[in-house]
Amino acid sequence: MPRTTPSKTRRRPAPRPKVRVPDHGIVGDCPAVRAMLRELRRYAPTSLPALVLGETGTGKELVARELHRGSGRRGRFVAVSCPNLPANLVESELFGHRRGAFTGASDNRIGAFEEADGGTLFLDEIGEMPLEVQAKVLRVLQEGVIRRLGEGREVRVDVRVVAATWRDLRTLVAEGRFREDLYNRLAYCEVTLPPLRERGHDVVLLARALMVRAREKHGLPRRALGQDAEGVLRAYAWPGNVRELERTLYRALATGTGRALRGDDLRRALGGALEAEPETEEVPTVLGVLEQRGEMRAGDLRAALGVSKSTLGRLVAPLIAEGRVVREGAGVATNYRLVVHRPGAPRPDDRWGTALGLAREEGRVSRGRLAAELGVSERTALRVLAAMVEAGVLVEDGGRGRGAGYLACCS
Numbered sequence: 130m131p132r133t134t135p136s137k138t139r140r141r142p143a144p145r146p147k148v149r150v151p152d153h154g155i156v157g158d159c160p161a162v163r164a165m166l167r168e169l170r171r172y173a174p175t176s177l178p179a180l181v182l183g184e185t186g187t188g189k190e191l192v193a194r195e196l197h198r199g200s201g202r203r204g205r206f207v208a209v210s211c212p213n214l215p216a217n218l219v220e221s222e223l224f225g226h227r228r229g230a231f232t233g234a235s236d237n238r239i240g241a242f243e244e245a246d247g248g249t250l251f252l253d254e255i256g257e258m259p260l261e262v263q264a265k266v267l268r269v270l271q272e273g274v275i276r277r278l279g280e281g282r283e284v285r286v287d288v289r290v291v292a293a294t295w296r297d298l299r300t301l302v303a304e305g306r307f308r309e310d311l312y313n314r315l316a317y318c319e320v321t322l323p324p325l326r327e328r329g330h331d332v333v334l335l336a337r338a339l340m341v342r343a344r345e346k347h348g349l350p351r352r353a354l355g356q357d358a359e360g361v362l363r364a365y366a367w368p369g370n371v372r373e374l375e376r377t378l379y380r381a382l383a384t385g386t387g388r389a390l391r392g393d394d395l396r397r398a399l400g401g402a403l404e405a406e407p408e409t410e411e412v413p414t415v416l417g418v419l420e421q422r423g424e425m426r427a428g429d430l431r432a433a434l435g436v437s438k439s440t441l442g443r444l445v446a447p448l449i450a451e452g453r454v455v456r457e458g459a460g461v462a463t464n465y466r467l468v469v470h471r472p473g474a475p476r477p478d479d480r481w482g483t484a485l486g487l488a489r490e491e492g493r494v495s496r497g498r499l500a501a502e503l504g505v506s507e508r509t510a511l512r513v514l515a516a517m518v519e520a521g522v523l524v525e526d527g528g529r530g531r532g533a534g535y536l537a538c539c540s
Contacts, residue, residue, distance in 0.1 A: 154191055156338045157331040160482030161323040163502075164490065165192075172318040173199025178270060180315040181293040183322030186372030189293035190251060192320055196291055197249035204248025204287075209241050212257040219262050220278055227279035234279070242275050242286050249289045255315070256296035256307060266290070267311045290315070297462040325367040325374065326442040327449050327456065332362045335371060339378050340390070349382040357392035365399065366446075368439035415444050416467070419454065424466035449482075480513050484523070485537055493526055493534035 155166065172179055173196050181189045190208060197206045214222050221231075225240035241250055252258070258266070269275055270290060274283040292315050301307035325332055336354060343349040367373055377398045378390075385394035418433045419425065425433070431441045445465060448454040457464045483502055487494040500510035514535050517523040523535040 155188070155195065156335050157328060158334065159323070159328045159331050160486055162328065162331065163483060164486045165320060165322065167490070168318075168320050169195055169199065172196060172320070174201065175318065176200070176202075176289050177317040178289065178315050179291045179318035179320065180298075181291060181320050181322065183293075183295065184324050184370055185295050186370035187322040187324060188371050189322060190253060192322060193249070193251040193291040193293060197251075197289070200249065200289060202248050202289060204246055205244060206249050206251065207241050207245040208251040208253060210253045212254050216259070219259060220265065223262065224265065224275045225277040227277055229279060231278065237277075240275070240277070242269060242288055243284065245288045246286045247288075249291055252290060252292040254294055254296075255292040256294040256298060256301055260306070260308065263308045263311050267308060267314060270311075270314045297458070299462060321458075323456075324442055325370045326439070327446045329446070330363075332367065332374065333359050335374060336362055336378055339375050340382065343379055343382055347379070349379065352382060352385070352387070353389040355389040355391050358390045358395055361392040361395045366439040366443035368442075415441075415448060416453065419465065419467040424464060427463035427465065430465055481517055484513060484517060484535075488523060488535060488537040493536055494523075495534050 155162065157163075169192065179193075179196055181192050183189050193208075194206055209222065211219075220226075221234070221238070221240065223240045223242060225238050225243055226234050228234055228237050252266075265275075269286070269288070273287065274285050276283050298307050298312050298315075302309045302312055325335075333354070336359075340352065340354065344351050362374075369376075377395060381390055381394040381398040384397065385391065415430070415434065418430060427438075427441065431438060434441065434444075436444070445454055445456070449456055453467070455466045457466065480499075480503055484494055484499050487498060487502060491498075494514070496507045496510040496514055499514065500507045503510060503513075514523060518525060518535065523537060526534040526536050
């Protein structure tokens with residue numbers, strides 16, 4: 130028989146992993162985001178007002194929309210930006226007016242509260258709202274009625290209010306610039322968004338999702354994300370958070386060339402901001418300062434180190450991811466606390482943050498609960514908890530067997 134030679138087959142390249150964007154649109158897998166999503170699942174089905182805290186560009190409106198989506202309310206989601214409301218038309222925009230109520234009021238008009246009847250009203254940057262308007266918003270929350278300008282009768286509305294701000298409302302209350310009773314009403318459900326610089330690998334996940342959106346929504350070129358580009362994404366502090374990341378990626382995709390987005394494309398899009406960032410050699414200094422005081426406000430820590438807000442965030446981010454520093458609060462009320470580990474103890478990883486978050490939120494954490502949250506075996510979860518006990522982060526609550534629990538030492 131004649132000898133046949135096998136035909137050469139062309140090897141197909143391995144398929145690229147698909148970018149999966151959750152239904153809620155919040156992309157991220159760091160412990161802080163997972164904890165925030167757990168809070169959203171608890172708060173969304175209620176009708177209570179909510180307060181969303183976080184720096185500019187962290188996605189506060191996206192969280193507000195998820196609260197509305199999970200509420201099951203049939204009405205609309207209406208967003209109002211408080212800083213963009215003209216000072217002489219704030220009440221008209223929120224509560225509506227009757228024809229002739231003021232100069233220029235040529236027609237009857239309903240306000241944002243009536244537009245959102247049966248749904249959710251999102252008040253963005255509520256810290257900028259005038260005090261006299263705050264009093265009227267409080268009345269709506271208390272009594273569920275509004276009164277249009279120039280009209281005597283009251284109108285009943287069923288609206289869930291979700292407010293957001295980057296400011297520390299407690300400081301504004303102390304300064305007399307925000308009503309304490311309104312703050313107490315809004316803070317029934319409080320959600321804090323972590324800044325992008327503290328979310329570790331999430332910046333890469335977000336970049337991939339944004340690049341898909343750039344192609345589908347804006348027709349920008351389809352390009353892969355190069356490894357050197359990932360390094361640039363991780364190295365930059367992103368003071369403008371997700372909004373700055375989106376702007377930078379779109380600019381890099383529009384001006385770059387080649388099949389993959391490179392680090393140089395991102396550097397050009399950032400306009401030299403990356404090179405202005407100092408080296409990470411200052412990280413031990415953060416620990417040194419915190420070791421002296423135990424915990425410090427962000428402003429005091431910046432002053433002690435002589436660095437900017439964005440630089441401090443970049444320096445502290447890896448320490449938070451490692452579980453060596455805990456971040457509390459938002460805005461000017463941000464507080465950093467040192468988590469003390471014994472010398473020679475095992476170094477923490479991302480699973481520590483999840484375990485510590487569960488212990489603080491639920492009072493205790495068991496190996497079964499941690500295994501379910503991490504998607505690992507109970508044996509693996511037990512090893513994580515044992516390492517945290519050895520490091521002095523958790524203590525056992527005295528239980529035995531599978532029901533044994535662990536408590537946070539530094540709550």
